[in-house]
Amino acid sequence: MQTDHSDVRAAMREVNRIFEEEVCAGGRFAALERVYTRDAIILPPGQQSVSGIEGIIGFWADTCRSLKVRSCSLRPYEVAVAGDTAYEVANGEVGTENGPVPLKYVVIWKKEGGSWKWHRDIWNLNS
């Protein structure tokens, strides 16, 4: 077993890239099936939580369209892995037609079917 979990970290970076490039920049919301677990829960600010991949895909499709999201930058500054679970603490920024939106978030990752995915996802805005 690698104690630095460099393989896990590389897999996590690739999943984050899917969210940044395929989802936020590309608008390909079906790619979220490779980002979130089937029974993921997101906890968005300003509303109730959303459970399950179908609802999550709908949330991001609606949100990206209504906010005119054009890009996203995820900047994790802490990653800890324990067994089939990991957590990530991060800053981020969403680029919209009305300007950048700085935010921060925590994602609980889970290994599902051999792939590391976002299992619990909560964020808020910095202002």
Place this chain on the structure above:
Amino acid sequence: MQTDHSDVRAAMREVNRIFEEEVCAGGRFAALERVYTRDAIILPPGQQSVSGIEGIIGFWADTCRSLKVRSCSLRPYEVAVAGDTAYEVANGEVGTENGPVPLKYVVIWKKEGGSWKWHRDIWNLNS
């Protein structure tokens, strides 16, 4: 080793009770030293993160006074333990002089000096 982690869960409930009763209801902010790790980070909505127990005590003292917080109810619906780390996903409600504020949060717990404490704490409001 207990696989249901009932001992850990009981310890976590007691720490949450300190936050609810001693901190939010009682206004005894020094009790936060028994809630958060020394190098905890909180990620509050509407501002930058705050690192370290001293800054966190200051944050909650300021926030509870300015919002006139009188009570707090923490309602975790998921707890997962892995080694010396755990995560908790929860709903909550802060009672203020201006009425209740429903919220949701994720806490990453860490065992520090034999005690389970909040290590990373992020929340947002439901409306």
